[in-house]
Amino acid sequence: MDSSPDWAESIRAARQVSGSVTRWEALAAEAEEAPDVVRALVYDGTGGAHLRQHWAGAGPDHLDAAIGWYRRAAAIARDPVATAVFSNLGRALESRYDDRYDDGDLDAAIDAYQQAGADLFLGRALRRRGHSGPDLDRAITLLSSAVEDADDPEPIRELAGALLDRHDTDGNGADLDRAVDLYRTAAATTDPEQLVAGCTGLANALLVRFQERGADDDLDQAIDLYEQVQPDAGDLSATAALARSNLAGALLARRDARGGPGDLDRAISLYDQASRCPDLSPRQHTGIMNNVAAALDDRFHARGALADLDEAVATYTDVVEQTPVTSPDLAGRLNNLAIALRTRHVYTVRLAPRLTDDLRESISRHREALAAGGDTPLRAALLNSLGNGLRTRFDATGDHDELREAITCFEDAVAAAPNDPAYLNNLSTALAALGETALLERAVTASRKAVALTVAGVAEYPRYLLNLANALAELGDRNDDAGLRAEATERYRESGRLALRALPGDALFGAANWSETAGAAQRWTEVVEAYRIGAAATAALVNVQVRRSDKESWLSMAQGIAARGTLALAGLGDARAAAVAAETGRAVLLSEALEVSRIRLERLADAGHGDLVTRYRDAAERTMPSLS
Known part of the structure; x- marks a missing residue:
């Protein structure tokens, strides 16, 4: 009589016991002498049990165990089982990448998805690995193929997100418009969960388009969509927290454009509610706290209460301390802290420039951020910020070597992103500070371009106008040019009128x-x-x-x-x-x-x-x- 187990029935029974790691591991021990196809299925199930335990908060050891079991399954799996096994291995590796930011895990996940032939998962992972360049282009090709073959909205949202990523890199307006259209398609669903994701994606894309083109209708639609998906007051889920955070960001954009005082306070309240969600992952929580600090910084600039700036610095400091050194977010968060410290220095010593501990720490944090950022698309922004810190130290010390290093930073940032108005504006102010006539002419040229590239409704526009006015006034006086002086007067007037709003x-x-x-x-x-x-x-x-x-x-x-x-x-x-x-x-x-x-x-x-x-x-x- 054949006493071998009924493997199909044993696997079915194990699947019915949700999260039973013990049951699956016992079954895996029994399957050591079973055919490869059976062992692959059992090992895959055991990996799944560990992965579910990890997602339920049982700890990182379960994630490592899941990857180990999936790898054992992948080593012996053959079609048709292999497709599911490699896809599951890729998911587990992506989860570990989210926790530990080890690029090797993301690379291994991409290899696993390629083995599985899973276009959607592969496209998504390539998009994560390369926010620009060949990886992103390949991701868009794969996701476009996945959209053609799929009936659900998820591939459509992934493709729209990849197009937004490419737009962020090269500014291609056609990619942005196509992303908006795709998100509209994804939002036309009756499934409640898919509806929330689709509306959120569409709102994100409309907000990007508003910030680039300044169309009020895009901003109003974005806020309406975010309002539609707002959770109940008692909902403390991670999804609810992210919904509140998204609405807060849109309210800040409206406040910058139109000066509504209530939007800023409501945004801070929403961020605060979102940060209290117990189900957020560590990365999500620090991301929202980073937004809290940024909003407090905004309120300081709007109302001048130094307590808001102090709280922003303290919050940014906590965020940096809670961000792993391997995290791709670390460079940006160090940069935010450095900027807030420099702002506090400026407002503390504005009547009598001098070196302070805040400025010393700010420049140190800027250099840390530049080192952490490496050779990534963020490098230009980090160079720009370091340049600002060095320019501020020049104001305190009068050391022209500091100013020249700042100019080099700004020039490198502009070379990397020639149409970024912030970099052009900062290069202009540094060139003007050296006071040479030829450099003043370069400063005016850079400042004119910064103003031309900026939508009038955004917060930075009055600042760029002010710096253009300063450069025009100084060059006009240097050359005794009444036309330049008259233009400077008009720019001062316009800058003051707009800044008074918000x-x-x-x-x-x-x-x-x-x-x-x-x-x-x-x-x-x-x-x-x-x-x-x-x-x-x-x-x-x-x-x-x-x-x-x-x-x-x-x-x-x-x-x-x-x-x-x-x-x-x-x-x-x-x-x-x-x-x-x-x-x-x-x-x-x-x-x-x-x-x-x-x-x-x-x-x-x-x-x-x-x-x-x-x-x-x-x-x-x-x-x-x-x-x-």
Whole structure:
């Protein structure tokens, strides 16, 4: 009588016990003398049991075990079993790559998918390995083939994503438009899960197109789509967290374009909710925390509260510490931290440039980021950021070697990405800082191109206008060119008007530059215009501050603008307005001090200390005349 096991029945029974590693491993031990096809099926099932345990949070040892069992199965598998075995091996290797960022695992996954002939999985993995170049082109070819043969939306979304990747590299508008069309197709589904993924992909693509072309309809559609897929308030799943994070990013884009104050606060709230999701992977969690820090940084620039910037620096620091050294995200996150540290340095020492620990650490982090980034598409951005750090250190030390190294960084960044407005803008400011006439002419050329390449609605546009105005003004004065000076005036005016909508801190910086440049040439009417922009920006910043120290930090910058405004108004014969300008900063501080005192006195009276309030007010009445 044949006592050999009924392998088909044994495998079927093991599959019915979800996640039973023990059952599968016992079956694998029994199958050691079985035919290859049986052993391949059993080893594959054992690998699957371990992989499911890993996905359920049981630990990395299960992932390593899964890969080991899948490899044993792949070594003996033959068609038709081999296709499934190699696909499963590829999935497990991709999972380990997600956890440990070992490029060898991604390469091995690609080899496994090639053995399986799985166009969709192979195309997806190639897309991950190469965000540009031959890998990406091959991924698009494979995914296009997968779309032709598939009935479900997933291959369509993968192809659309690959086209977006290629657009990010070469700026091909046709790829972007095709990606939008494909995502629309993927979103036309009745399956709830596929609908969420399709709507999210379409919204992402529309947001990219808005940022590139500035069409309001694209932005409005993107936000509507993100709103449609928002989860219930109590949903703490990873999918819910990513949905909140996506909407937050779109709200920030709308706030940059239109200046809606509520969008910024809601975005920060959404990011905060998303970061509290317990089901996020470590990579997802640090990614969202990185977004939290960026939004806090944005709010600092919008409202000037140094507490927001301090929290952004602390959050960026935590993100960097939690990012593995092998992670492809490390370079970008180091760069973000370095930029925030440099920003805090600039706002701390803006009236008296000097070296600070923040600036020293910033440049060190920039160099770490450049080393971590290697020879990747991110290198140009990292060079640009290091250049900014070196330029800032030149402002503190006056060392022209620092400035020349900064210019080299900017030139290398522009060579790699000649149509990136940020790199052109920064190259322009560094060239202008050297002060040579020929370099000033190059600075104006680079700055004009930066402005021309930037959509008027994005946050950086007023800054680029300001830097163009500075270069035009200096070159106009150097060459005694009235036409350049007139253009500079118009650029200063436009920059201030736009910055006042959403970035009053930038408007205040611009007003300071304009009033200083025009004041040196005794163009009093322009100085008065700059003063009025500065006064409006100061009021906007002070009105949203809580801490007096924050108010004073902005008022100290405004003081110079008010002094020049006072001189200009006096020069134009408006003595009354000149007197008002001279007292504006002092009056704002005094009114803020009195308001704080009133609130504190009310709290003191409510606490049952009315006698102290009476004594205080009596003393205040006796001393108040000394303030007049």
